[in-house]
Amino acid sequence: MSFQIGNVKIKNNVVLAPMAGICNSAYRRIIKEMGCGLIYAEMVSDKAIYYGSKKTIDMLYMTEMERPITQQIFGSDKDSFVAAAKYIYETMKPDIIDINMGCPVPKVALRAQAGSALLKNPEKVKEIVAAVVEVVPVPVTVKIRSGWDQNSINAVEIAKICEEAGASAIAVHGRTRSQGYSGTVNLDIIRDVKQAVSIPVIGNGDIKSCYDAKHMMEYTGCDAVMIGRGVLGNPWLIRECVEYLDFGIEPKEVTIKEKIDMIMKHFTYLLETKPEKVSLLEMRSHASWYLKGLPRNGEVRNKIMQTTTKDEFLNCILEYKRSLDYEI
Ligand SMILES: Cc1cc2nc3c(=O)[nH]c(=O)nc-3n(C[C@H](O)[C@H](O)[C@H](O)COP(=O)(O)O)c2cc1C
Structure with a gap:
């Protein structure tokens, strides 16, 4: 079933998660050939764009066939976020720009106070989202985790702030920063976010089969599912989810x-x-x-x-x- 993020029409409910070191143009082409509705490019650093790092600018390469495509940015400072978002919009014209508020890796979350560290600072969330929304004419989305740790689960509060600041959709990975990738995804928090906001919510975490995708959509009411690790070595999972969610077609074994x-x-x-x-x-x-x-x-x-x-x-x-x- 199609859905919409701002003015961008997405033809089905299956979304490729951004994965650093994986989701480059070559991989995205494969995923797109499997019928993926919306593709996220791997994250790029706002500061690296701001300072004109050639390596980072090369990472922005994308082709027409990958559309609709979201380019994700990570950072912690409003002014460099704004500069990076403007540069990316002007040079690559992605359909959507996403702000990373979920990355747990120490280099990003601890050293740079970016990614999931932003969840600890709702004022800054508001400031960054509003500023980016202001400077680019495409929809701005935010990808979050459930919270920083078990004692500070605040996905609902953050999602509402993002919506008020002008975000057009929220992707929620149902784990805290301190969980990393351990344990299992918390579907309740995705459901709570969906109930709290009126912009589309993309549910994320642990989808390994088309049955997991259907379960997440039914349990949480989310508008789409985002798949990360499940597609590594198995891009067919995208097609299986699209066919199962849209037509009830059971997956065939990949030869x-x-x-x-x-x-x-x-x-x-x-x-x-x-x-x-x-x-x-x-x-x-x-x-x-x-x-x-x-x-x-x-x-x-x-x-x-x-x-x-x-x-x-x-x-x-x-x-x-x-x-x-x-x-x-
Ligand atoms: C290798 C790898 C790289 C990732 N890079 C990013 C990234 O650039 N931006 C981001 O928001 N999340 C990133 N993530 C997190 C995924 O987008 C996703 O939220 C997470 O893997 C949970 O979904 P899954 O259970 O389907 O893998 C990455 C995950 C992996 C495994």
Whole structure:
């Protein structure tokens, strides 16, 4: 079912979570081909944009086919948030700009007082959201966690502040900052946020199957589900969720051939956007995820980890594919 964030129409209820080091243009293309309704690009630092870091500016690369796309920014200072949001809007024209208020990693939350640290400072939340809304003509959204820790769960309060400051949607990861990724997602807090605001709420956390997606939507009443770790090595999960939520279609098992073909495709897409060495390093992790559960995957993973060129990597995969064709 479609829904809308500001004036941006989203064709279904499945959203790709922002994941640093993962959600670059090549990966987003794969996810988009699976029919994802809305894609979040990996976060970029407001300060890095402000100071013109080439590495960060290169991370903003996006293509038309990825639309509608959200570019997420993290930071802690209103003026550099504003400068970064303006720059991103003017150069890339993303459909939506998102403010990160969920990142738990020490470098972001402790050292920079950004990401989830903002949850401890509702005044600053209001100030930053209002200022960003003011300077960009596209919808501004906010991604939050349930709170800083168990004793300060304030997602409802923060969501209301964001709405009042002009945010067009809220994504809620139902864990506190101190939980990191441990325990299980708290669906009650997502439901509470949904009941407290009238802008769309995107529920996030622990979706590993289309059944989890349906359960989150039904239990919390959220407008869409956001999927992160579940798509690592399994981008088909996006299609399964879209088909199950929209048409009740049960998922089919992904074949070994589809997984190996996806490794080749993913690597091809990476090589079109990044240098060989960088693509290879990224692809080693992705290949391990795609190979999970496949026969003799330990052996081929070890070989892949030792490859140093594109051709070595591709030969390794082709050799593995041939050995399986023989086995099957
Ligand atoms: C490798 C990795 C990188 C992430 N990077 C970001 C990020 O850039 N911005 C953000 O808001 N959340 C980030 N997250 C959190 C996810 O967006 C998501 O909220 C979290 O993984 C919970 O969803 P899941 O259970 O579906 O993975 C990241 C998570 C992972 C595993």
